[in-house]
Amino acid sequence: MTFRVLFLIVVLVPVWACRSKSAPIMSSASSSHKPPAHEPSPPVAPVRPVLDTYFGVGVTDRYRWMENDPSPEYGTWLAEQNQHARRALDRIVGRSKVAGDIRAITRDVDTIVDIQDTETSTVLSRKPAGAISAKLYVRDAHERDGRGREAGERLVFDPPGGATLDGFTASPDGRFVIVLTSSRGTEERTAHVLRTEGAQPLPDRVERLRDPSIAWLPGARSFVYTRYPEAGKPDRLARYKNAEVCVHAIGTDAAADKVVFGGVALGGAPDDYPVVALTEGSPTALGIVYHGVLREISLYVKPLSELESPSKWQKLAGPADAITEVAARENELYLLSFHGADRGRVLRLREGAVSLASATTLVPEGEDVLEQIRPARDGIFTLALRRGVHRLAHVSATGERHEAPLPAEASVESFRSRGAETTAVLRTESYVTSPVWMRWEGRDSAPVPVSFNPRPMAFAGVRVERTVATSSDGTAIPLTLLVPQGAARDGKSYVWLLGYGAGGYSLSPKFYPYRDAWLKRGGVWAIAHIRGGGELGAAWHRAGMKGNKERSIDDFLACAEKLVKDGYTTPQRMVANGRSAGAIVAGGAMTRRPDLFRAVVLTAAGANMLRLDTSPVGAENAREFGSTSTQEGFEALLKMDTVQRVRDGQPYPALLLQTGANDPKLPSWHSGKLAARVQAASTSGRPVLLSVAANQGHHDDTAEQVAQSYADAFSFAFSQLGHPDFPSR
Structure with a gap:
């Protein structure tokens, strides 16, 4: 369900601003600090103020015209900003060496994306080194005992040019596999069915999918999946509404597939996302409804034998019951519950139970x-x-x-x-x-x-250190450091500080090869486990939601101050980084404490959160961030809005914004507005660059794109932090 979270990490790079006592800026006037004469100036964005009134509070949007996308004027301005950024980044000495180092650590290395065991085989998706997409392979089941890789692995699906393999679901008996493909860089997917024997494609084709949560029915002649009922709607706000679960029988036309769960008939919100989950050996079909980015689900049950009959689904839980996951086994259900348990517990419910009241605890909170x-x-x-x-x-x-x-x-x-x-x-x-x-x-x-x-692969000579920062309200904030061999606490390390803090998502230990290019140049990689994430449970997540988002920024700033206090670095050698929702925190840190960072790098930034409701995923993310339809939501979003928090005459850090020209979740004007605003307001003379990827949503598909993107980010940061290997020509 990755699409449900506006800004998941997901993520190669995996921060809010405290609302000042003064009202948001109303004036359209701006002061611009001109760069030195030898540096060309970025294109100036016209200021055409639009005044919105929310609950009696007037807020001026200087750059609303950028939202008229696609428009020739905005497209031209965006292209000129990208050209300006490209010239500045390409002038940095050492950039090409960084790109080469990133290529080197991933060269000739393939990646296993996913593995699924069946009764007769193991099905796996493997992405060869440098490839744009993964390919699908099958291995005989007898090789699970480790008898060698060379025998038994065969290619069964290689996406055609321009397409990517986004996922697969093999039938329990291993005879069939459903593959999900999309045009490169998009999120709209198509399901195809293959017979694994002979890699034979079947004519079945199911469209209007995003994350379809496919499950095979007994006998492997049909499957359930989730789709959107209408195709071709030009309005992205209306395209992804009223999802429904259907049954598809192999060899039939998907247009005739029967709806068995969800959709308008369920009576939920248009943004709800239903799925049907099935487990081998269980006689029960589980109907699960995801409510936007809310972790808590609604749960329905029905005898599997009645799945396609008109009999009603029995509702067992709603969001108030704080159930986040369910697993079926034989005649029992197991429920992951956070009701009265911030760290969670597992409940067990016997088949036939009509309510959660009869549930017993299998795993208590610990x-x-x-x-x-x-x-x-x-x-x-x-x-x-x-x-x-x-x-x-x-x-x-x-x-x-x-x-x-x-x-x-x-x-x-x-x-x-x-x-x-x-x-x-x-x-x-x-x-x-x-x-x-x-x-x-x-x-x-x-x-x-x-x-x-x-x-x-491994980072040679790098140790992991764990410490704790103290936030403004006294809360202890976990802080993880990747420290290269020889780094001393002399204030001279170049520190990359990463934050996220949203959706209950945890920045758990993950290996990103590109970080080696930062670490090998004496850089320390710091990860702030701030509130809004899930590292310490549901209460930790709630503490950074909606109107509490300022706590996330407080935590991020506390981590930065801790790094300075403990002698790792100084503000002149520290960069703040955030992607998507993480940009709320890093951007908020920039506007509140511009003196604490020399550079800021934001990727696919949620920069203009006050306009979240106008985005295709605005409604489903209102539960995490708020909505301007309520006063509480408006006040929360205003505090999160980096564009609105920028003030004229402030010496802001150097800023690199990386965005996608056609991002379906966070349109490029989020970054465009912030770039224009900081370019006009900052007095520091430091560069403000807007780099625009031509692909859909700034997804780094290939090793080469990864190398170029992080070569830009790292060389920009090092050049601003004063690293001797990165002067500007």
């Missing part, structure tokens, strides 16, 4: 923050966080718990299980070591790496 549950033949698997590090456990039907011995400081970024088996397939990684796929039988065994893992 020290760990429970994140996911998955079914197994002999119990369930649980995934939890302990101070930001994952813990995977098997819990039997009687409550007996066995924890998997995982590597220290590791995270489990993906894991699957089957209700008919006892094995979990998982991917582990850390901040300094690349992902490894493993299988775990549960109980007292140890996870075993699969025999076909890619060549491992």
